[in-house]
Amino acid sequence: MRSQFLLAVLLALASTLSAQQPPQTNSSVLDANGTAHITRVIPVPTTISSEAQTSLRRPADAEHQTRAERRTTTDAWQTRAGEASRKAYPVNIESLTIANVPVRNILPLEDKHPDHVLINVHGGGFNSDSGSFTESIPIANLTHTRVVSVLYRLAPEHPFPAAVDDTIAVYRELLKTYKPAHIALYGTSAGAILTAEVAVRLKQLNLPLPAALGIFSGMGDFSQNGDSWSMYALRGLTGSLPVAGTQPRSTEYTGTTDPKDPVLSPLYADLHGMPPTLFITSGRDILLSGTGILHRAFLRSGDDARLIVFEALPHAFWNDISLPETKEAYGYMADFFSQRLNR
Structure with a gap:
């Protein structure tokens, strides 16, 4: 009896340990609806920088924060990241109010284009600020142009x-x-979405459009999620990966507006005549699909739209200034704006 009990305990322990081990094989089964149930072993690729490889090996931070906690931690991180950005890309920073809206006024140490201005709308899921410093400081420095972050x-x-x-x-x-x-x-993320929304609204108001747009990891359709939304989390392949369609769609930002409203979801707008636009995303970006779909919509409308897709990296990776790929991304952004505004 005792030996049988010990055997049962050992079998249970072995089963538990086995369950804790990550899968070592690939599998894919399609159900009757065509939904793929996948187990996939995906190593860290060697096609990216060693710094990026190290970044991909880090697990995601704790999730399920309250809104207040998210804002507090995001503000603290943005301040720290902004200081690091400022050391790498020296600028002067002021706090201003323009048209009764608070802004960060980012000024290059040498303003070579005093008659030019770049407007940044930061990321942060529309409910926090995760980019007013990190998205503005490097671009002001590299373009030698004032950046107003709204x-x-x-x-x-x-x-x-x-x-x-x-x-x-x-x-x-x-x-x-x-x-x-x-x-x-x-803008990046929520700011990328907002960039397209503002451009559509400016066109509706018959206001002159800016010379260029930058849509960096965004999307243009709140009525449905793209394929990458089902595959990735904000940190790519680490963190919470809920099964697609099992969570209610958030209406925090959209409110009661029709998800196919052409300003809220520019995919349904008349995009003909949009300014030249640079789209940037990455291989493990939760908004990879959204960025690509909106880019194609610009192309179908006859617009000058170019797309850069970085290998393997997660959503808005350029907020991490330690990555060589970030320096490369900022270079593309700055060169694009400089070329368009200096014509």
């Missing part, structure tokens, strides 16, 4: 179209000083 009102307290309205208010005010041919608008 601190638009956040959701869910201020759902769509509050962020669009705030950005357009700043844009209108800057039009009093700068020619539209000397203005560019860009």
Whole structure:
């Protein structure tokens, strides 16, 4: 009896240990609906920098924060990351209010283009600020151009179209000083989405469009998720990966607006005549599909739209200035804006 008990304990222990081991084989089974149930072993690729390989080996941070906790931790991180960015890309920073909207005024140490301005709308899921420093400081330094980062009102307290309205208010005010041919608008993640939304709304209002757009890891359709949304988390292949379709769609930002509203979801807008636009994404970006789909919509409309896809890296990787790929990405962004505004 005792030996049978010990054998049962050992078998149970072995089963537990086996369950804790990651799978070592690939498998894929399609169910009746065509949904793929996949077990896939994906090593860290050698096609990226050693620094990026190290980054991919790090597990995701703790998730399931409250909104207040997310804002607190994101603000603290953005301050630290902004300081690091400023050491690598020296600039001067001011806090201003333009058209009653708070902004960060990022000034290059040598302003070679005083008649030019870049407008940044930061990322952060529309409910926090994860980019007003990190998205603006390197670009101001590299382009030698003023960057105004709009601190638009956040959701869910201020759902769509509050962020669009705030950005357009700043844009209108800057039009009093700068020619539209000397203005560019860009953003990452939520800011990339907002960039396209603002451009569509400017066209509806018959306001002159800026000379260039930068849509860096975004999308243009709130009515449905792209394929990459089912495969990746914010940190790529680490972190919470809920089964697609099992979670209710968030309406924090969209509110009661129709998901196919052409401003909220520019994929359904008339995109003909959009400014030249640079799209950037990466191979493990949760918004890889969204970026690619919107890029193709610009192409179908006859617009000048170019797309750069970085290998293997997760969503908005360029917020990590330690990566060589980040330096490369900033270079593409800065060169694109400089070329368009200096014509």
